[in-house]
Amino acid sequence: MAKTFFLVLAAAIGLFATASSFSPEPASLVVERVPSNVTPYVLRYSTGDAYQIGADIYRVLVTEQSSGGAFTLFTESGRENLQITTHRHQRYYETFFAIRGGMTMWINEETRALQASDFATVPQNQNHSFQFTEPDTLMASFIAPGGFEKWIYNVSEPFSSEFDAPFPPDQPLPYPVDKIIAAAADGSFDITIAPDAALSHNMTNGTSNQGLPWHNRNSDLPGNPDEPYFVANNRGPKFLHRSEGQVIAPLVSRNETSGNATISIITIRRRALGSEAPLRKSSGSQVMLVLDGQLMISLAGQNESLLTGDVVFVPPDTKYSYWSDVAFTRLYVGATSGDDGLADQLMRDAEDWGFALYPST
Template identity: 30%
Template sequence: MLSLATTVTGLLCLGTLIAAQSPTGNQTNTNTNTNTITGLPASLYVDNAPDHLRPYVIRQYATAQSTVLRGEVFRFYITGPSSNNAFTLVTVNAPQNAVLNVLPHIHERHFENFYNYKGRFQLWAQGEDNTTQETRVLTQGDFGAVVRNSTHTFQMMDPDSQMGGAIVPGGFEAVFFAIGKNRSSTTHTPYDPHFASETYPLGSSNSTMSGEQSFDVYNQPQFTPRRDALNGTAPANTTWHDGPNALAPFGQPYFIANGFGPKFINNETGYQIIQPLVTAEQSGDLNFTTSTISLSTTPENVTIPTWQIRETVALQVLEGMLWVQIAEYDVAVMTVGDVALVPGGVQFRYWTETWFAKMMVLCQGSNGVDSQLIARGGSYDAVVFPNEWV
């Protein structure tokens, strides 16, 4: 495990950490910045994902090309065009549903990540070469990885549920734009409260599914979701919130309960606890990683490094607040659910001034922020950082 450094300089491995800079004097958050970098818009903030690759920050419950489908509101914070097809990042807000929210189906070209932001939903998945169908009831912070050619479906279980995550490669939002309806709300409510009193039978609401193969959606009518989950999991011999959860080998779907997966700690510039959800091994030729990172404050005698990653990086706040500076933009102060996208080659730095913050990081390539922090850190057993600075 690395000792806590008082400054981070000269870490030039693949040009990822290029300098150490103090956050002092960067406490402001403004939308009126005039950026001096050629070709970048004046404002970092957007209400919809841009139609091209550029740095941006988008708030939770922004318009985000909101689309309604079967009583669910889909918000697309990152799209194929806005990430140069690196990934799509979507959240779904919906009430409790008495039936499945979607017919069982597979994707041949897309890896779909399911993360529970709040509430509960049940997820079923069965791999292409796996005879065992598995299911989990996901609560806040739980994760499910649906790899290509895995039959899957889900059902919302609580009145205020939010799920989502990355779909790789980007561009999968096109199917929702094709079959859903544009949605606007002056209050930006998570979903229309009238949805809670409606029922959405699968047969009528998915009548277009046979035409969705061009969007990489293949109906699997022979799949019958098992209903024998005990303590949120099935089959009976599977470990869920009662023991360690491992990331599966390439090509197999898997589930990681909140805090029960592998953990690493990096203490170069304060404490960061990295919990990988998808590594290069699981993503394979799709070449991406995603992890949660829990952050401490930064000690007074420690400066904050500037990152410059070759591929696209996205950050989403899960707890607390995150301070992010991208290129020469003013510092963005991000709260829960907010998303920042940083194109490859653009400098950025992040930190928190709250006592504890947690974010999800999504990285194109195998040498992103999470991978590098893990490589320069060490294995760890806890989900919170130590009581004292080391």
């Protein structure tokens, strides 16, 4: 009898210990759709909701809801196509980053042929247009504040692909001219069509203005929020955080957005064996889009590996650390609010640097 009692007691104690030590695994950071609230998430390349406008596919990676109203980030992919309707925005500060392929960008009377890693920014009330010019083109657009995706939803058709194709090269839809005109007339989407705007179609060596740098020398950021500008691939300001082996190339600083946002390209070397990546947090929302290599991030109790085209969203005041386990990783990083985004933090301890890569030794 006593033996039976002790066996039952031991089993009960073991069961209690097992139950008390059990803790559920945190929910996966990887999502199939952008969340409708502000929370950390990872979205894999060419997944999530997709929308077709003419021959192009728009994928919204960060929304007004998921960023708490701070910004929208979407990609547009497609083949060479027609020039889009010239227009302007009263509220939105819009940017264009060519990831691959090529496109022509018009802003007022300035024109540039954008290749991979070229950049253009369009402040409020500037007439602009663009056109994809290569068979496989991908562009990222960071827009502040958030909400521009509502226009995409309004004028597009849902797109799905059995193979998660970036875009359907052989199945374009008619360009939705009537929807676009109606959306502009509605007034709630902040689109003003400007069909009579003067645009320059005369380019030499990829530019309409031989007096400004374009793939032949470096350029500075304008330092004010009213001036549109272009930055050629690795031809803007660059800074080296020597101890972490990271090169920060600002494309948009807080001076160009009245303190509302920054965009930078950050190039990272492999983490040294045995070293620990520093824990960070920022007062504003951040998004990282992997352009090359492999990003490792520790966020919300999980480690995730991100490859080319993957996106991670980091909410305000959320602790994270990141590093690269491969020789070379390059990120497109957007941040909003405050002066402590990732690029800002790195640049506090960085030096002027005249090169696109970190030192070899």
